[in-house]
Amino acid sequence: MFFASPFAMEFPMPCLWAYIGPGAGFALAGSFIAVIGAILSAASMILFWPIRRLVRVLFRKRPPKKARFRRIVMLGLDGLDHGLTTRLLAEGKLPNMAELARRGGFQPLGSTLPPISPVAWSTFQTGVNPGKHNIFDFLTPDEKTYAPKLSSVEIRSARYRPFAGLWPFTASRPDIRMLRKSKPFWSVLSDYGIVNCVLRVPITFPPEKLRGVQLSAMCVPDLRGTQGTFSHYTTRARDESEKTGGEVHVVRRAGRDIACELLGPPHPTDPEKGPLRVPFTVRIDGDDAATLTIGGSRHRLKRGTYTDWIRVRFRVGWSVSVQGVCRFLLLDANPEFSLYVTPIHIDPEKPAMAIGYPAVYSMYLAKRQGPYATLGLAEDTWGLSEQVLEDEHFARQCMDIDVERESMFMDGLAKVPRGFIVCVVDSTDRMQHMFWRYHDPSHPARPAKIPAAYRSAIEDLYVRMDGLVGRTMVKCDRDDTLLMVLSDHGFNTFRRGVDLNRWLEEQGYLVIDDARRGEEYLAGVDWSKTRAFAIGLTGIFINQRGRFERGIVEPGDEARAVRDEIAGRLGTLTDPLNGTRAIHKVYQAVKTYRGPYKENAPDLIVGYAGGYRVSWDAAVGRASRQVFHDNRKAWSGDHCVDPSVVPGVLFSNHAIRSDSVRLLDLAPTVLEQFGCPIPEHMDGKPVVIGERVAAEASRVETESQVA
Amino acid sequence: MLTQLLIALNGLASAVAKPLLMPVAWCPGWLSITAIGAVTGIAMLVAFKYTSNQSAIRATRDRIKANLLALALFRDDIRVGLRCQGALLLGAANLLILSIVPMLVMFPPMCLLLAQLALWYQVRPLAVGEQAVVTVRLAEDRLDRLSAVQMGPSSSALSRVGPIRVPAQGIVCWSVEAREPGLHRLAFDLDGAVFSKELSVAVGGAWMPTSMKRPDRGLFELLLHPRERPFTEASPVRSIEIEYPERSSWTAGSRTWLVYWFVISLAAAFAARPVFGVHM
Numbered sequence: 001m002f003f004a005s006p007f008a009m010e011f012p013m014p015c016l017w018a019y020i021g022p023g024a025g026f027a028l029a030g031s032f033i034a035v036i037g038a039i040l041s042a043a044s045m046i047l048f049w050p051i052r053r054l055v056r057v058l059f060r061k062r063p064p065k066k067a068r069f070r071r072i073v074m075l076g077l078d079g080l081d082h083g084l085t086t087r088l089l090a091e092g093k094l095p096n097m098a099e100l101a102r103r104g105g106f107q108p109l110g111s112t113l114p115p116i117s118p119v120a121w122s123t124f125q126t127g128v129n130p131g132k133h134n135i136f137d138f139l140t141p142d143e144k145t146y147a148p149k150l151s152s153v154e155i156r157s158a159r160y161r162p163f164a165g166l167w168p169f170t171a172s173r174p175d176i177r178m179l180r181k182s183k184p185f186w187s188v189l190s191d192y193g194i195v196n197c198v199l200r201v202p203i204t205f206p207p208e209k210l211r212g213v214q215l216s217a218m219c220v221p222d223l224r225g226t227q228g229t230f231s232h233y234t235t236r237a238r239d240e241s242e243k244t245g246g247e248v249h250v251v252r253r254a255g256r257d258i259a260c261e262l263l264g265p266p267h268p269t270d271p272e273k274g275p276l277r278v279p280f281t282v283r284i285d286g287d288d289a290a291t292l293t294i295g296g297s298r299h300r301l302k303r304g305t306y307t308d309w310i311r312v313r314f315r316v317g318w319s320v321s322v323q324g325v326c327r328f329l330l331l332d333a334n335p336e337f338s339l340y341v342t343p344i345h346i347d348p349e350k351p352a353m354a355i356g357y358p359a360v361y362s363m364y365l366a367k368r369q370g371p372y373a374t375l376g377l378a379e380d381t382w383g384l385s386e387q388v389l390e391d392e393h394f395a396r397q398c399m400d401i402d403v404e405r406e407s408m409f410m411d412g413l414a415k416v417p418r419g420f421i422v423c424v425v426d427s428t429d430r431m432q433h434m435f436w437r438y439h440d441p442s443h444p445a446r447p448a449k450i451p452a453a454y455r456s457a458i459e460d461l462y463v464r465m466d467g468l469v470g471r472t473m474v475k476c477d478r479d480d481t482l483l484m485v486l487s488d489h490g491f492n493t494f495r496r497g498v499d500l501n502r503w504l505e506e507q508g509y510l511v512i513d514d515a516r517r518g519e520e521y522l523a524g525v526d527w528s529k530t531r532a533f534a535i536g537l538t539g540i541f542i543n544q545r546g547r548f549e550r551g552i553v554e555p556g557d558e559a560r561a562v563r564d565e566i567a568g569r570l571g572t573l574t575d576p577l578n579g580t581r582a583i584h585k586v587y588q589a590v591k592t593y594r595g596p597y598k599e600n601a602p603d604l605i606v607g608y609a610g611g612y613r614v615s616w617d618a619a620v621g622r623a624s625r626q627v628f629h630d631n632r633k634a635w636s637g638d639h640c641v642d643p644s645v646v647p648g649v650l651f652s653n654h655a656i657r658s659d660s661v662r663l664l665d666l667a668p669t670v671l672e673q674f675g676c677p678i679p680e681h682m683d684g685k686p687v688v689i690g691e692r693v694a695a696e697a698s699r700v701e702t703e704s705q706v707a
Numbered sequence: 708m709l710t711q712l713l714i715a716l717n718g719l720a721s722a723v724a725k726p727l728l729m730p731v732a733w734c735p736g737w738l739s740i741t742a743i744g745a746v747t748g749i750a751m752l753v754a755f756k757y758t759s760n761q762s763a764i765r766a767t768r769d770r771i772k773a774n775l776l777a778l779a780l781f782r783d784d785i786r787v788g789l790r791c792q793g794a795l796l797l798g799a800a801n802l803l804i805l806s807i808v809p810m811l812v813m814f815p816p817m818c819l820l821l822a823q824l825a826l827w828y829q830v831r832p833l834a835v836g837e838q839a840v841v842t843v844r845l846a847e848d849r850l851d852r853l854s855a856v857q858m859g860p861s862s863s864a865l866s867r868v869g870p871i872r873v874p875a876q877g878i879v880c881w882s883v884e885a886r887e888p889g890l891h892r893l894a895f896d897l898d899g900a901v902f903s904k905e906l907s908v909a910v911g912g913a914w915m916p917t918s919m920k921r922p923d924r925g926l927f928e929l930l931l932h933p934r935e936r937p938f939t940e941a942s943p944v945r946s947i948e949i950e951y952p953e954r955s956s957w958t959a960g961s962r963t964w965l966v967y968w969f970v971i972s973l974a975a976a977f978a979a980r981p982v983f984g985v986h987m
Contacts (some may be wrong), residue, residue: 038795041778045792049785213780296984297952360776366772414790415781 060193065156065675067194070480070687072670073413074422075472075687076124076201077465078117079429079639081109081490081645088462096470097651103693104654108647110662111489112271113587114538115603115643117429118218120488120663121202126182127667134181135203136601137536141621144549147521147533148621152203153219174225174353181597183683185667186210186420192676195419197412200405202424205376207357212419214357215365215408215424217426219549220376222343223324223352224265224275228377231341231673232388233260233282245382251260251337257458258282258337262294264314264344265352266323270481276314276322287334301330301339306396309371311347323347325371329393340388343396345374365408372404379430385634391454396436398427399464403543406468413475420670423466425468431461432491436637440493444630458637476653479692482673488663490646494631496575496637497615498582498608500534501623507569509562510534512623522621528552531562532603535621537614539589539602540566561602563588568604575628582612582628584642594683607642614640650676655690710924710937716819717933726824731827732914736959739914740828740888744971747820748984752976753811756985758809765986767805771798822933826916828964830951832907833885838867840950841904843879843895849943856897856944858883863891864906877945890915891964897943904947905935912954920948 070095088094089101093557097106112120112130114137130136139148180203187197190211198204204216222228230246235253251258264276271627280294292310299307316322324344331338346352349366355374356362365372378497379398382388389397402425409423435447435457452506469485476483501522504510509532516524522533527543527550534540544559545551553559567586575582589601606614616633617624639646650661664684671678672686731739774795781787805946833839843856853872856879869881883893885908892903907917923929923945929937938944953961981985 032799034798035796036793038799042792043793045778045785045788054781057967358780361780364773364776364780367769367776370769415777415784415786415787417787419783 063675076424080487094466104652105656109650115489125184131595131598133598198424218376228343233339485651487648499615540604657688720819745975748972748975831954832909859894
């Protein structure tokens with residue numbers, strides 16, 4: 001009837017036949033539109049390509065010299081230690097790195113002072129010493145309150161302003177300011193029209209404009225605005241008042257059901273309401289399984305197995321919500337219930353704040369490979385350190401994140417055939433921090449019986465990274481591609497902690513209320529009598545008038561005298577346990593750094609000897625009753641020592657003709673290789689890059705062999 | 708076999724549609740077609756959810772979107788762009804493949820539903836005093852009996868012109884005038900056997916189901932004209948058709964109702980998509 005009617009005849013029959021319901025209709029129409037769109041787009045791309053090319057050639061600012069390489073690829077393996085790498089290379093356990101070294105070179109890479117990631121990666125990207133990029137530690141004390149604050153980024157919380165914008169949500173986005181100064185070298189490359197793909201390089205948050213794409217890393221907060229807060233739900237009676245880096249929620253079981261709440265960001269309009277919440281329930285299905293119901297969807301929980309990333313939406317009001325992703329891990333179902341939830345990461349598909357440049361880049365990656373970890377410090381070391389997670393759970397988390405990272409790195413390699421690509425893998429750092437106790441036979445936290453799976457956890461990690469290097473080499477196997485594999489620092493055991501505040505107290509530089517000794521953030525310190533204090537991982541601050549609100553040391557001669565005195569005394573500090581020197585060298589910032597921001601540095605930077613580090617108490621501004629402490633935490637490896645103790649690594653597929661290469665030198669090296677001028681303010685010197693040794697047929701591994 | 712099945716399905720669809728579509732007779736046309744469009748849109752959406760591979764569709768859609776974004780993000784290299792285009796085409800083809808199963812599942816009920824809706828919206832019943840052409844088509848092997856076809860007496864309709872016989876096409880036509888409102892049957896006589904066809908006559912453009920044709924046993928014909936039982940294969944009469952007038956309306960008119968229903972069902976499904984969590 002309608003097919004035969006004049007009306008129906010006006011329409012092509014297949015359309016009518018195809019329309020058999022909105023779902024299939026949409027799908028069908030969608031795919032036709034996609035096909036037609038792709039064809040049109042491809043046609044226009046081919047038609048306009050010559051014009052685009054011409055415009056680029058005519059109007060683009062070109063590097064004054066010819067680029068030597070078509071593409072430069074840098075793979076950062078955070079914390080890969082030179083000494084350990086050398087040993088494993090000698091033992092033949094790292095065949096791909098060995099091949100890379102044979103084709104080009106391998107040598108230690110000088111780190112920064114202090115050799116910690118925010119400082120080192122800031123130097124890597126800017127090619128300047130910390131006095132010019134303003135990053136000296138993870139934390140820095142507030143000049144007024146002495147409380148620690150993030151050194152690289154300032155995040156002011158979101159304020160909901162009705163009618164401030166078309167979309168209330170955008171109006172409520174937090175104000176984020178990058179505190180790292182100077183200019184990353186990829187900004188210079190961008191100025192000369194060179195495409196960049198910058199993946200998870202620390203201290204790139206908030207993302208800065210560049211030609212190409214960027215995904216931010218260290219200092220990207222979780223949805224709660226912290227640097228990572230895990231949640232632990234348990235029916236066990238609370239045995240500790242709090243956990244560092246996480247929250248414990250004691251929950252009650254009603255039959256098989258447990259009702260819980262996931263805590264999100266603070267309420268934007270009424271902070272007194274507390275954090276936004278998403279309720280969820282867990283129904284116990286047996287000893288090893290449960291069903292999680294959250295946000296209207298159900299997920300199967302299996303004991304000891306992480307869920308995939310689950311989207312959670314915190315509603316602020318009608319049509320306004322903030323979205324995050326997290327993973328759930330059922331630790332115990334019976335008789336006691338125990339559930340771990342990762343920090344709630346910003347959902348890369350609907351980010352509450354820009355975590356990449358352009359902003360859609362994080363969405364592109366999420367669409368391409370699904371949700372992924374976005375938190376700056378994505379691997380939850382606190383979960384393991386606070387004994388909520390077990391080794392296997394932490395290791396699984398790291399490895400899953402590595403898979404995500406590799407996927408985006410490989411995509412970057414595929415999408416940027418000409419330009420600069422850098423990707424940093426963090427798990428090398430996190431796993432060495434947490435598993436070094438199995439590597440060091442003398443570590444105080446080493447258990448009597450080591451689980452078989454973790455007996456060689458560190459070596460296994462290096463072998464795993466060797467596989468990644470191999471897969472990268474396959475993608476970069478061209479003479480016109482420079483591949484460098486590098487680390488920002490090495491690693492060392494962390495057996496003993498040095499309580500600098502206690503030492504300062506004993507030496508008469510710091511006065512603290514004995515009753516408030518255990519309080520964090522220097523809360524019990526008598527500032528009217530304190531000349532020096534320690535907070536953070538690296539240094540000692542002189543309580544100088546004009547710099548700190550309650551400073552008592554006069555700038556100039558008095559401050560210099562105090563610095564010299566502390567440096568002299570601290571340099572001879574000896575561990576009574578074994579009579580060894582705990583400090584390799586104490587550096588004075590005014591003498592060590594150059595640049596406009598050196599005044600913001602700790603006055604003294606402590607270069608610890610191997611095996612030592614600032615104690616846990618001193619790092620958070622507490623003062624204990626003794627200077628030296630055994631480190632019995634799972635966090636058993638560290639690199640907050642003298643830079644000479646922990647050099648990083650530098651592999652290259654082209655010969656390195658310079659000796660003593662420093663992290664500082666890589667930015668000018670990349671600029672030079674692309675033919676770009678090196679800005680005068682850069683402190684590094686370009687590394688001389690030689691030729692590549694041809695691959696031997698027998699040594700060239702195919703991608704599948706490497707995989 | 709298929710014919711029998713289709714006849715049974717038509718019977719079932721008519722039985723179900725009769726009470727469900729009853730309100731169409733009482734409502735304004737725009738309201739009924741809007742309501743039906745919305746309800747069917749949502750029903751088909753739910754059906755699509757449970758007959759399709761939702762996770763695969765979502766993954767494919769995500770890949771398509773990723774490739775679209777990649778086209779914008781990585782514009783500097785034409786080979787990368789063309790690879791993205793290729794991936795886009797593959798994704799679209801994959802989406803098409805993933806739509807096949809739900810399409811096949813939904814095809815029969817949608818056909819039956821549209822045929823039932825066409826009874827209400829495709830034409831309007833005759834008004835009293837209005838004329839329409841009635842055509843009786845004979846089987847090819849009985850064309851010699853064309854002259855024997857007679858229209859029986861009826862109080863509901865009066866023959867104004869005819870019979871006009873067209874031997875070349877095997878048809879006999881009358882122009883009839885509607886006399887009484889209601890659902891009637893027109894009877895035709897051929898060699899003593901009676902063949903009837905439903906006639907719809909309404910007052911003032913009222914809504915009632917209107918069967919344009921009593922069909923033969925062809926599958927397509929059966930599908931399009933579900934209201935009246937088809938003639939048997941042995942019947943000398945193939946079909947009887949009445950040319951009802953078209954209904955004029957932007958929403959429920961003869962030329963617009965299908966498009967309007969299509970748009971409304973799409974809009975309803977699109978609006979309900981987040982509520983039901985359906986990936987399309």
